[in-house]
Amino acid sequence: MDFLIFQNPILIVQASLDGLLLGVLFALVAYGMALQWGVMNIINVAQGELVILGGYIAYFLYTAGVHPAFGILVSPIIMYFVGVGMYRTVIFRVVNRDLFISILATFGISILAQQLMNTIFGSDVVIAQSNFGTSFLFDYMVTLPNAKIFSAVVSIFFALIIVLYMKYSKLGRAIRATAQNARAARILGVDTDRVYAATFGINAAICGVAGALIAITFTLHPYVGLPYTVRSFMIVIVAGLGNLPGVAISGIGLGIFEEFSDYLFGTEFRIACVFLLLVIILVYRRFKLSRKREYLK
Amino acid sequence: MKIFSKILVILSSIAFVLSLISPVTAKVVGDKIVLGAAVSLSGKYSTNGEHTKNGYNMAVQRINDMGGVKVNGKSYKFEIIYYDDESDSSRAAQLAERLIKQDGVEFMLGPYSSGLTKAIAPVTEENQIPMVEANGASRSLFTKGYKYLFAVLSAANQYLEVAIDLAVEKNGGNPINLAMAFEQDAFSQDVRIGVIEAAERTGSKITIDDKLPKELNDMAATLAKVKATKPDVLVVSGHSKGALTAIRQIAEMKVDVPMLAMTHCDASKLAKQHGKNSEYALCAAQWHKTLTYEDSFFGDGMQFDKEFTEIYGYAPPYQAAESAAALLVFKDAFERANSFERSKVRDALAKTDMQTFYGNIKFSDAGQNVAKPMVLFQVRCDGDNCENKVVAPTKWASTKLVHPIPKWSDR
Numbered sequence: 001m002d003f004l005i006f007q008n009p010i011l012i013v014q015a016s017l018d019g020l021l022l023g024v025l026f027a028l029v030a031y032g033m034a035l036q037w038g039v040m041n042i043i044n045v046a047q048g049e050l051v052i053l054g055g056y057i058a059y060f061l062y063t064a065g066v067h068p069a070f071g072i073l074v075s076p077i078i079m080y081f082v083g084v085g086m087y088r089t090v091i092f093r094v095v096n097r098d099l100f101i102s103i104l105a106t107f108g109i110s111i112l113a114q115q116l117m118n119t120i121f122g123s124d125v126v127i128a129q130s131n132f133g134t135s136f137l138f139d140y141m142v143t144l145p146n147a148k149i150f151s152a153v154v155s156i157f158f159a160l161i162i163v164l165y166m167k168y169s170k171l172g173r174a175i176r177a178t179a180q181n182a183r184a185a186r187i188l189g190v191d192t193d194r195v196y197a198a199t200f201g202i203n204a205a206i207c208g209v210a211g212a213l214i215a216i217t218f219t220l221h222p223y224v225g226l227p228y229t230v231r232s233f234m235i236v237i238v239a240g241l242g243n244l245p246g247v248a249i250s251g252i253g254l255g256i257f258e259e260f261s262d263y264l265f266g267t268e269f270r271i272a273c274v275f276l277l278l279v280i281i282l283v284y285r286r287f288k289l290s291r292k293r294e295y296l297k
Numbered sequence: 298m299k300i301f302s303k304i305l306v307i308l309s310s311i312a313f314v315l316s317l318i319s320p321v322t323a324k325v326v327g328d329k330i331v332l333g334a335a336v337s338l339s340g341k342y343s344t345n346g347e348h349t350k351n352g353y354n355m356a357v358q359r360i361n362d363m364g365g366v367k368v369n370g371k372s373y374k375f376e377i378i379y380y381d382d383e384s385d386s387s388r389a390a391q392l393a394e395r396l397i398k399q400d401g402v403e404f405m406l407g408p409y410s411s412g413l414t415k416a417i418a419p420v421t422e423e424n425q426i427p428m429v430e431a432n433g434a435s436r437s438l439f440t441k442g443y444k445y446l447f448a449v450l451s452a453a454n455q456y457l458e459v460a461i462d463l464a465v466e467k468n469g470g471n472p473i474n475l476a477m478a479f480e481q482d483a484f485s486q487d488v489r490i491g492v493i494e495a496a497e498r499t500g501s502k503i504t505i506d507d508k509l510p511k512e513l514n515d516m517a518a519t520l521a522k523v524k525a526t527k528p529d530v531l532v533v534s535g536h537s538k539g540a541l542t543a544i545r546q547i548a549e550m551k552v553d554v555p556m557l558a559m560t561h562c563d564a565s566k567l568a569k570q571h572g573k574n575s576e577y578a579l580c581a582a583q584w585h586k587t588l589t590y591e592d593s594f595f596g597d598g599m600q601f602d603k604e605f606t607e608i609y610g611y612a613p614p615y616q617a618a619e620s621a622a623a624l625l626v627f628k629d630a631f632e633r634a635n636s637f638e639r640s641k642v643r644d645a646l647a648k649t650d651m652q653t654f655y656g657n658i659k660f661s662d663a664g665q666n667v668a669k670p671m672v673l674f675q676v677r678c679d680g681d682n683c684e685n686k687v688v689a690p691t692k693w694a695s696t697k698l699v700h701p702i703p704k705w706s707d708r
Contacts, residue, residue: 008525018517115339123344125537127545127570134549143524145549218514219541223341227512262518268481268508270518 005263010141015259017137021148023255025213027248028155029228030235031162032206038241039179039199040095042102046086046110047232048225050204053113054079054211055220056121059128062215068128071212072154076205083204087197095196110225117222130216151213158209162202163244175199179242234278324403325637329376330366332627333402335392335417340384342409345564345616349409349432351609352620353377359594360624366631373631375624382408386416393420402426403639406623409616411435411453411484418446427643429626431619434583436487439663446664447646449622449655451671453484454491456581457532459673459689460558461495463579464530467556467700473529476505476554478519478543480535488534488560504528509535516542520552530556537565548574548705555701558673563614568676568683576678577702580685584615584655585672588693594625595654622655675699 005011033047044050057078058071090109094102132146166172177185178195186192210228214220235254239246254274261273324331334353337346357375365372378400382389389408396402397420405421407414407430414433418441421428427445434453438446464473475496479489486508496503504526507519516533520543523531531554533543540561547557548571562568562580586602595601601621605613626649631637634645650659656669673689675698688698 004522004525011521011525014521015518018515018521022515022517118340118343123341125541125565127541129571134551140551143550145546147549219538219545221341221538224512224514224538227514230512259518263522266507267478267513267519268510271510271512 003264005260010138011263013138014142015263016256017142017144018148019256019259020252021144021152021255022259023252024152024155024248025210025217026228026231026235026255027251028159028206028213029210030232030239030251031159031244031247032203032210033232034236034239034241034244034247035162035175035206036199036203037236039175040091040196041099042091042095042106043099043233044203045103045106045229046113046225047203047207048228048230049110049113049117050079050083050207050225051211051214051228052220052222052225053082053117054204054208055215056117056211057208058212058215059121059126059220062128068130068212068216069150071128071215072158072209075208075212076158077208079208079211080201080205083201083207084197086204087200091200092193092196110229114222114225121222123222125219125221127219128215132216145217147216151217154209154213158206159244159248162206171195171198234274237278238281324401325373328365328371328373330373330404330631330637331400331402332375332377332404332406333380333393333396333400334377334406335380335382335389335396335408335413337384337409337413338379338381340382342384342413345432345614346382346384346409348614348616349620350379351605352431352613352617353406353624355605355608355617356594356621356624359621360628363594366628368631368635368637375628377406378402382413384410384413386413389413390416390420393417397421397424397426403637404428404627404642406620406627407431407433407448411438411487414438415483418443421445425639425643427630427639427646429623429646431623432616434487435483436490437483439661439665443664445643447626447649447660447666448664449626449658449666449669450583450619451669452665453487454494455671456488456491456560457534457558458491458495459671460532460556460579460581461492461499461501461530463673463689463698464556464558464700465499465501467698468529472500472502474526475501475503475530475532476519476523476526476528477503477532478505478507478509478516478535478539479533480509480539481511482536485534485536485539485560492532509539514538514542516546517550520546520550523554524550524552528554530554530558532558534560537561540565540567541570544571544575544578551705553702553704557702562674562676562685564616568678568685572681572683573678573708575676576683576708577699578676579688579698580674580676582615582672582674582685583669584618585674585685585687585693586613587687587695588656588672590652590654590656592625592651592653595621597654601654618655622653622658625653625655626651626658 054075057075058068062068094105130147135144174190174195178192182192235251239250262270336349361374365374380392405428409432411433414430422443429447431449436452436454479485505522540559558579560581567575586598588598591597630645634641658666659668661667674685675688677686686696688694
């Protein structure tokens, strides 16, 4: 390619904006994962399937003649109850158990969800048309699909709402208290079981919003949930638990890094580059921690 | 009570062992020829698995209604034992073993997809079971020296060769600049090999050669590169997800390219899902209803389309048509072999040279159908109603190719 991106500097702008818009959406899904991981100490392998299910709800509206953008209102409501239902049937049994058990349980849920979606919605790849049009920058040289801009704006909006809710609402305070110390919260009268159910429900609702946005920006298929799980897992690992600005920065950063690695190393190495970055970050962190320990000695 | 359960365990073990060592000979039972097929009725290929099964069933029904298969002066009816391979290749291989070893099946029909056919082929080959398959197009199926595998469809590398030749022809016979984006899976990479060969043959230059990871559903970077390099043709192959993503993002990013050649337009219902945005996309297909091939069972493509739609309630995609053709090939081979001996049926299959509603069928030594060209259709819209119209080969073209594709600003 002879580094096409340097021959056409306008591609740098295009790649940065594409990465930014992509990253914001991934950051939203990752935020949901960080929330329930931090509070419940559960790695939800079925995160991607929740996203896809949310997308199918928006798609269902679309086939019924409603604009799929309304999915961002309907999907989280339905998904909240799906999340609470999942907690009440399966997750509550694994909350205080070994992390491995929760991974296994959510992996089971993920397989079940895939097969159920396949049976209910069929195995065709589907999309919902938003017809939002396109925005142009720099004399038509940079194109930005309005659907992606819409997704990014909605993602930021929902993330802000959740942050404010966590900070100022009674349930938000209870969730934060449970995350800090579940036992102490219980002693002080917090119904942690209810908090866990609500947390899982809120995570599912976030996935619902993200899914509705994916229906209008990308494609839906019962078996494409895994990339969303992996991506959000990576973002959370990089950002650290309970670090919301970190999740946002790491999501956007990874999105932009991914776009640039596409131009520099080729599309086939795009995802490999992201994983390589993850390894480097983890090794660097470990290195930093070990230095700290030595200092403390 | 304990003795009773012990006896029961011993008896059931003996029955189990016997069932393993003495397979039932089920190749021909009474007046029935039993064929075996593992198709995907659940899992990610279930939609196409259903098309495959419906194609098989429709042909079985038709052949049986029209007098069946005549061997040694006696008329036999087809019957198929189906198993659900759950879209999983290891399961497909297990089921092929089961069909052969336990059900005693001696003639097989293929599953859906190249991957699953690749999993089953070694099993049928080892047991010397003739298999006529209709949904495995990967080139690697025909390079392993299989003797019992026969494919009625064109190989994957043939999918988009015609499109490149067409683009060169439209460029006054001069070489073209080519941008390619292929998913990293066996089928798409085979299609890529065919395109690269066509590019080398015509002296064309490949300016972009992106290999899309399977989990990727964003082609924005590839399309931005296409915008920057302005190639003559953009080739995309990445199953239904690739086709739908490409059209969505090409329309959103207003990527102008004189020719857009793709695969899986039919399977992804591109014209229906994307409407006018998919207009002028050029798509490779194994079959189209307007082709004028004929046979005495289904008449021509239009008639097959009509009757299939009446029975199953939807228009037949090419996966259903090629599956139906597989049964016609088996019937012809049995009658020519005039025997149910596997080696004779295998030799008769190898000598197949016939026309079906789906196209001409003649196998190379590798079992690949070499008598049927691929067809190219272009999505064309009349108002909001978009349809696939055949544009190549010219013999069957129902409309003229629109080239170059009008710019987005003029559409």
